[in-house]
Amino acid sequence: MSVLVFLDQADGHVKKSSFEAANYAAKVAGQLGTIAEAIVLGTVKDDLASLGNYGVKKVHTVADASLDNLDAQVYAKVIAQAVEGTSADVIIFSNNTAGKAIAPRLSVRLKAGLVSGAIALPDTSNGFTVKKTVFSGKAFANITVSTAKKIIALNPNSFSIVVGDGTAEVAAFTATVDTAKVEVASVNKIVGEVPLSEAEIVVSGGRGLKGPENWGLVTELATLLGAATACSRPVADIHWRPHHEHVGQTGLAIAPNLYIAVGISGAIQHLAGVNRSKTIVVINKDPEAPFFKAADYGIVGDVFEVMPKIIAAVKKLKGA
């Protein structure tokens, strides 16, 4: 028995959300009285022994360059082999785009119940029950898994990482790798930008900013804070901002440490995607804006007057 965590990588680097998943896997392993092992596919440049700091005892690598791109069908088969090789009973993914593509397939392959969108450690006091978000963050469901093998896909930013000391053993895992049916024709990444789903701080703009020409107020603050940028749905619909920035019930659901909403009213569908943020700051000129009810800090004021002052104060704080 063991707990196996899938480490998702891009361009040879393990993603931040996977370190979180690894640390979570180590905690689950502790609960079950076993160890956490990891599997990573494709060419990796990182020092994988450092996964020991997150509690992982052994990292299995399948350094086959044909795995550098994700084909969920191929990945699921390789991971299933690793599950067998490590006799894993619990398999952990980050609930990011790769996790959402692979975990359901693996669930079918292994006849293993899947909880996607988990936000807490399993409750093993009476069976195996995991809390997940439902209704786009407006509620939680406690899901009981009744199969022998179990898969958990952990929502990014829902588990606080505790870094310790340790060195993981790194070993090549021999697996049969099918030929991918999906051919990756091109990858287009916005270089240097913090991916929204993994960001600890998010600065988000709404229709209150009046037009794309005013977005400097959002992006400048975001750059100073090392934050990602987001927006409300109408802002993406009218093409002021790219659609991948759209958060809410029909966009991305995020849970950063800090969410700063600039000129956003806080409609229920918007809140659904951001209300798991640990701290919410709202800047809106309308004291009746519903967002204030969901906020921790707020300023009732005009964004065009308030934002430059905030930016100046952050510059001062950061010594910039």
Place this chain on the structure above:
Amino acid sequence: MKILVCISKTPDTTAKIAFADNNTKFAAEGVQWIINPYDEWYALVRAIELKEADPSTSIHLVNVGTADSEPIIRKALALGGDEAFRVNSDNGDSFYIASQIAAIAKEGDYDLIFTGKETIDFNGSSIGGMVAELLDLPYISHAIKFDLESGKAVVVREIEGGEETDKVALPVVVSCQKGMAEQRIPNMKGIMGARTKPLKVTEPVAAESYTTVASFDLPPAKAGVKLVSPETPEELVRLLHEEARVI
């Protein structure tokens, strides 16, 4: 070309989220039901656009649900589906639902199977991938663009911090999200026509559920907002730094 679009029924996005029976059931009283937005706005409308480009295309719909689903199925037919299957069942987890969809898909020999990115009530993002595995087909999730080029699917999908363009031979399962198409409103002709389009009710195939919902919880209420004067926004920055310790 034959396309199968998986449609689910979800509470309206403004529905009050509350639970009944000792927090084990969604309190559905007075709730308006809609087609899951991802299924309607993106999966179904993109399928309709593909049919407009190639009128020989047929669009089949599948819903796993009780007779309560029929209004949303009729709406999907009014938008442009040709015929629909309803698998008459109301219990079962993602794997169970995926097994029902896979059984319908096997009968129909589809070139494309579209799902939404996720249901807005269960947020599983699982059923598309499960259907693909059950049918041993490739699966592309989080699609924001879908085109056909010389018999192959060219799909742009979202990845963390960017997009990826994939090419894959048909048949394929694709989960759809914003970018694929734009929301449409059914017209009178569609609504009238939908009444006579075939809606076939079938009984579920035997399948297990791997998971069950033990209970639901609501998030704890917020303590209340701390307001800072617009005259002194630097005070907000101080609070975020010293009190909340988030910057």
